[in-house]
Amino acid sequence: MSNRANDPRDSGGDAPVPFAEKYAVSPQFDDLFREGMALVEDAASYLDGPGRKDSKRLSGAAGLAYSTESMRLTTKLMQIASWLLVRRSVGRGEMTLEEALKSRQRAKLTYPAQSPRPDGFDELPDELQRLVNECDALYDRVLRLDRLISLSNDRPPRSEDNPVASQVDRLREAFEATQEAAPTAASATSSDGR
Known part of the structure; x- marks a missing residue:
């Protein structure tokens, strides 16, 4: 039996469709999902491959900056991937909006959009700097969307x-x-x- 009453793509009825549900099935979300997962793959490939060699050439503040930024990059990308996967599950009907909101509490976006750069950041390999900058820009977009989705799901106060x-x-x-x-x-x- 089809559950059309809960289908966010069904425009019938008087009830407005929450932004979260509508966005999760939009082409814009598909683009964001692909971009996020591609960045996760790029970072993993770099950090597990050429990044290992690059990190061994660094010393002092640059070596510490490499460790700091690679851990921060990995954490932010895991948070982005988790957020994207939960939103996609909602869009596909694999998870309810309520379950997604509970999941959001467990996997919060904890960083500010733009993290302060440590000493030695300018000495980091260009590829790591690119990945960090792209991640920060994507994280900022996801953070703003998450806030917008949260606001659209809050009921007006009685x-x-x-x-x-x-x-x-x-x-x-x-x-x-x-x-x-x-x-x-x-x-x-x-x-x-x-």
Whole structure:
């Protein structure tokens, strides 16, 4: 049996489709997914191959920077890959949005978008610098999308949860009561002949 009620591609009905569900089945997401996984592969190939040789040539601050940046790069790419895989699973219907939100709590994007560069960064091999810069740019995009998706899934606060909304509701009620009373007072005045 088809579960069309939960299919984000089904545009029928009055309920809006959350951004998270719509984005997960979009061509833009497919492009981001391919870009992210390609960067993971590039980094793994470099760090397991030419990067090993490059790191042995470094000493001092550059050697420490290589270790720091390669660990940070690996961690960020694992977080990006995890985020992309969870979003793809939601888009394919393999995981519910609720499960994805729980998974998001376990695999948080923990770094700032742009990490400070350690001393010796400029001495690092060009390929590692390229990978780090591309990773930071991709991480920034994923972080912004994650925040946007989170905001689109948050329900608006109820009036009783929000003191400002509660006051606005009370003002609206008072205004409506005044509007209803105004015609009665005017008709009472005209019936008295005053």
